[in-house]
Amino acid sequence: AQKITQTQPGMFVQEKEAVTLDCTYDTSDPSYGLFWYKQPSSGEMIFLIYQGSYDQQNATEGRYSLNFQKARKSANLVISASQLGDSAMYFCAMREFTSGTYKYIFGTGTRLKVLA
Amino acid sequence: GAVVSQHPSWVICKSGTSVKIECRSLDFQATTMFWYRQFPKQSLMLMATSNEGSKATYEQGVEKDKFLINHASLTLSTLTVTSAHPEDSSFYICSAWGRQGVDSPLHFGNGTRLTVT
Numbered sequence: 001a002q003k004i005t006q007t008q009p010g011m012f013v014q015e016k017e018a019v020t021l022d023c024t025y026d027t028s029d030p031s032y033g034l035f036w037y038k039q040p041s042s043g044e045m046i047f048l049i050y051q052g053s054y055d056q057q058n059a060t061e062g063r064y065s066l067n068f069q070k071a072r073k074s075a076n077l078v079i080s081a082s083q084l085g086d087s088a089m090y091f092c093a094m095r096e097f098t099s100g101t102y103k104y105i106f107g108t109g110t111r112l113k114v115l116a
Numbered sequence: 117g118a119v120v121s122q123h124p125s126w127v128i129c130k131s132g133t134s135v136k137i138e139c140r141s142l143d144f145q146a147t148t149m150f151w152y153r154q155f156p157k158q159s160l161m162l163m164a165t166s167n168e169g170s171k172a173t174y175e176q177g178v179e180k181d182k183f184l185i186n187h188a189s190l191t192l193s194t195l196t197v198t199s200a201h202p203e204d205s206s207f208y209i210c211s212a213w214g215r216q217g218v219d220s221p222l223h224f225g226n227g228t229r230l231t232v233t
Binding site (some may be wrong): 033035037043044045047050052089093094099100101102103104105106107109 | 152159164165221
């Protein structure tokens with residue numbers, strides 16, 4: 001079973017519009033962490049936002065917010081006021097402790113294209 | 117701060133030879149490092165979790181005898197691809213947590229592109 005699922009291989013959004021990138025996860029660790037990263041065509045991984053499993057409020061970082069629905073095991077990334085520079089690959093990731101070790105697993109990613 | 121340096125950036129080797137990739141945390145101590153493999157336009161596939169002073173924990177399907185990981189110090193982890201074959205050609209990335217530990221984002225090395233001829 002997939003630990004991290006991103007069901008949208010690709011998304012388009014008009015510049016200045018908001019877009020939601022979906023992410024669902026599965027873990028038996030009660031103390032897990034969820035992260036979103038951006039990978040532009042240059043290849044580097046850029047950290048965007050973090051949500052801890054015990055955090056009561058949804059995380060926000062500038063134009064990025066994380067819609068955390070714990071019961072549904074979803075952690076969707078919302079990008080508001082999209083910019084052309086937001087065009088990139090976006091990965092959802094989960095940190096969990098399982099089988100005696102930490103694991104840090106990435107989803108398959110969503111390629112976002114912002115249209116002018 | 118929290119810089120991870122990975123070397124080499126790229127390497128070409130002949131089939132059957134071994135290649136060592138180094139991952140160093142330059143300004144912090146990394147008790148845990150993660151090694152990933154990334155195919156073009158695909159996600160990062162976790163290969164193993166490397167813990168300082170102990171054996172690495174490999175993901176299912178990753179051959180531990182082929183991909184040797186050593187985390188001998190708090191600032192250095194190495195991945196050795198032994199008896200490399202063309203199918204091992206890929207982009208390998210190491211990463212480590214920053215000073216804040218498990219709640220902090222990963223800091224990534226710049227990756228190593230391995231081409232086996």
